[in-house]
Amino acid sequence: MYSRADLSRTVAVVALFLTAISTNASAREFRAADTQNEDYPTVQALRYMGRLIAEKSGGRLQIGIFHSRQLGEEKETIEQTRAGAIDLNRTNVALIGTFVPAMNVLAMPFLFRSIEHLQKVLDGPIGNEILGSFEPYGFVGLTFYDSGARSIYNSVRPIHSIADMKGLRLRVQQSELMSDMIQALGAEPVELPYGQVLTGLATKLIDGAENNWPSFVTTDHYKYAGYYTLTEHTASPDVLVMSQKAWQSLSAEDRGIFRDAAVRSSQFMREKWTALEQRSRQQAKAAGVTIVTDIDRKPFEAAMAGIYQKARRDPAAAALIERIRKVE
Numbered sequence: 470m471y472s473r474a475d476l477s478r479t480v481a482v483v484a485l486f487l488t489a490i491s492t493n494a495s496a497r498e499f500r501a502a503d504t505q506n507e508d509y510p511t512v513q514a515l516r517y518m519g520r521l522i523a524e525k526s527g528g529r530l531q532i533g534i535f536h537s538r539q540l541g542e543e544k545e546t547i548e549q550t551r552a553g554a555i556d557l558n559r560t561n562v563a564l565i566g567t568f569v570p571a572m573n574v575l576a577m578p579f580l581f582r583s584i585e586h587l588q589k590v591l592d593g594p595i596g597n598e599i600l601g602s603f604e605p606y607g608f609v610g611l612t613f614y615d616s617g618a619r620s621i622y623n624s625v626r627p628i629h630s631i632a633d634m635k636g637l638r639l640r641v642q643q644s645e646l647m648s649d650m651i652q653a654l655g656a657e658p659v660e661l662p663y664g665q666v667l668t669g670l671a672t673k674l675i676d677g678a679e680n681n682w683p684s685f686v687t688t689d690h691y692k693y694a695g696y697y698t699l700t701e702h703t704a705s706p707d708v709l710v711m712s713q714k715a716w717q718s719l720s721a722e723d724r725g726i727f728r729d730a731a732v733r734s735s736q737f738m739r740e741k742w743t744a745l746e747q748r749s750r751q752q753a754k755a756a757g758v759t760i761v762t763d764i765d766r767k768p769f770e771a772a773m774a775g776i777y778q779k780a781r782r783d784p785a786a787a788a789l790i791e792r793i794r795k796v797e
């Protein structure tokens with residue numbers, strides 16, 4: 470026979486079970502794409518953001534992370550984000566610059582005097598304004614992530630001067646601006662998705678590429694390109710965007726949760742970034758990569774005049790470039 474106590478215990482268990490079902494049913498997962506691998510600082514930042522969002526929403530909002538190009542190469546995932554098939558995308562500004570013109574300004578060569586200058590711009594009113602400029606293009610800008618400076622690496626020869634660039638076939642991101650940059654330096658740009666660079670290097674389809682220390686090392690590119698020259702020709706940051714479709718579906722309160730968590734994830738990421746930058750450089754050095762540090766960047770900068778001229782044809786870009794340069 471069942472006692473009253475048994476009965477009420479059963480009722481309690483059933484109630485708990487129903488709550489669990491309904492909590493799960495109302496939990497919503499936002500799919501996030503990141504081209505980098507599982508431990509890369511941006512992926513760690515997305516995981517951190519996911520934890521914050523789940524906590525703040527009592528489990529209602531979750532982030533499902535698809536790293537290592539599981540949802541496709543970067544350009545395709547940006548298109549899918551614009552179409553609303555992917556909810557969140559951590560991309561590089563040079564890639565999304567094809568869709569959102571202000572993003573290309575941040576990828577302009579030798580624009581930032583230092584990482585401090587870059588962070589000051591991104592953390593201040595200009596950064597906020599730029600994040601706000603995504604909306605007409607089908608995205609919502611949530612936050613920027615550090616991505617250091619990009620430099621040129623190759624398997625043929627150490628680059629000591631701009632003359633050494635001549636004839637090298639260098640992979641660039643799928644971006645007209647990046648192609649223009651490498652061409653202006655005298656090399657031959659080859660636009661390839663990130664996931665094809667390693668094979669490209671291994672099969673000698675390309676002589677080299679350009680990227681920051683963590684990307685050079687975590688992808689194993691350093692095993693095939695033994696010369697890394699600190700050209701630091703661009704400091705194009707990474708950025709996190711949400712699709713307009715996902716954004717429209719959120720209440721004002723939930724939008725606040727996302728915005729707040731995104732900004733915190735960017736702060737969380739900075740320490741991880743600096744540590745990995747140093748570790749990657751050491752790892753490349755230990756593996757025998759020749760690191761050229763003593764280059765005169767002046768001729769590299771001078772070669773960018775045409776690129777600035779082209780960018781300045783757009784008055785909004787011209788004004789933004791000036792404002793960024795003026796930030797002390």
Ligand code: GTR
Nearest residue numbers: 504560561642663681684707
């Ligand atoms: C990295 C960036 C990636 C991707 C990659 C590339 O620095 O984090 O999103 O754009 O560069 O060169 O394709």
